[in-house]
Amino acid sequence: MLWFVVVVGLVDVVRCNWENWWTYDGISGPAYWGLINPAWTMCNKGRRQSPIDLDPAFLNYDCKLENMSVDKQSVSARITNTGQSLVLRVEDGQLAINITGGPLAYKYQFQEMYFHWGEPGRPGAEHTVNHQQFPAEIQIYGFNTQLYSNLTVAREFPGGVVAISVLVKIKDSPLKKETSLAQIISHLPEVTYRGGSSRVGFISLADILPRTDDFITYEGSTTFPGCWETVTWIVFNKPVYISQHDIDAFRRLKQGDRHHEKAPLGNNLRPQQPLNNRALRTNIALPAQKDVQGECSDPSTLLTYQQNSWLNTVVSPAN
Template identity: 35%
Template structure:
């Protein structure tokens, strides 16, 4: 399954037609923190202050397994036991609610038809809770994770919680093995002739975004094929880290897919016109809604992408640290 149009769809329904969408009143993600300085006449903590202003957020400052990270490909460990992820949607379409939270473009699926992932580095079954989009004001930034110091225009994060051990996301987020995040880099589509037909879920999402909804706007979307949002889940990079918003709990398994999602320049421009403020306040673009990268420290970055050169042992006793030959789409 290609992800080329999948997020073209998630990004574009946050931008087009609302003829089938029903407005909802909701204040989602209304936390006292920000990604960047805001003009509000009062102090709102940016990432460098998250761990200092609230004792419940102290992991943001002192944690040893924080996310995101800069993925240095020379530090990767080849793990032949990493199997492909398994996706279970039950074969059903579903509804969901798109939000402008003031911090993210966010899609929350309904609870009628559940989406689960398992396999790969996961020892349990995880249920999809939210799809969150990060993006930048320039093409060289916007992804939370970096690859050899290089950023991308954006990053889509499919956030899941451990349904085998925990009753809901809130409980799982602060508990061991609680969260699994499937992460996909966003790239611009520039090559003519290789863009698959756009439709389904991606079209609805990017349509919503083109409306440029203001802070806390929310719309109900029906007939979503959530499976379209997941790329080929065969090859990936994985490490143990944290949630990237306060309180920065270190309970997340990150799975970065070795295939991007493509968007057009127009779709990216529409995202950059989304405001983090209510309509009656000064316009502040939601772009650059990313936490800076955090130290890797003693953690391992594992991958099931094949390599040929052996290296020294990893602290978790994995045998190989091969030379990583970077997937070419990421660096072109």
């Protein structure tokens, strides 16, 4: 009887700690996510998985896509080194930062932000553009507040989640200290090791996003277990910039604790997934293609796209 009680207790421990069992490499890495937890089978069997390569050849102009709208107020948040990734979560009791417009039919509330980056000589973003890699990526998750109570519930159901991808480039000059992204980076020394957590004082999501109305959108999944296929992805057509000093601050973070540092926290990337005939829609168009009266132009007129020089944008119309 004692043996039975002990075994039940161990099962309960395993059930309660799935979040600690996965990694980005080895036998608990992405190839095995769908095997180590039955609730994560979509990681191996799903057909609308993320991340993907955004191939300009597959972009389709959708004249019905509106501009995105993001509330501009600031919130307090907490940034945590989970040992798998760096995650920022809005603290309870904050005013909602709503995300609407674009491909979204509902109102979504910002709740989490994930940071991805690579070690020197390695890619750092999960999404690519025409297979071009980037040093880092910021992923912003929100949940459908009109149908669900929080992100944990919403990610289980269709239309539950929006994810905004912000690709990151390196520039010579440092960020201004008053920017929200600079505030987050200033707290990184406090979360060097697994379990480290720090309160970040008032940050504005609108301040972190690039200054553009152009985006690419597709239907996909979370890029972490359980790979729920309930996510509308929005990738802005412009990068944000941080300095080499800033990216080095990310690279000093560790997977382990102070006594057993383990590997660097970076290289926290899920391999890219096949598109599987999903639509890649965009509101990027030539000025003549956009009607000032708000009506769609001739749908028989097709646009083709090409990768841009990255001075200002990701892709641009080729004709």
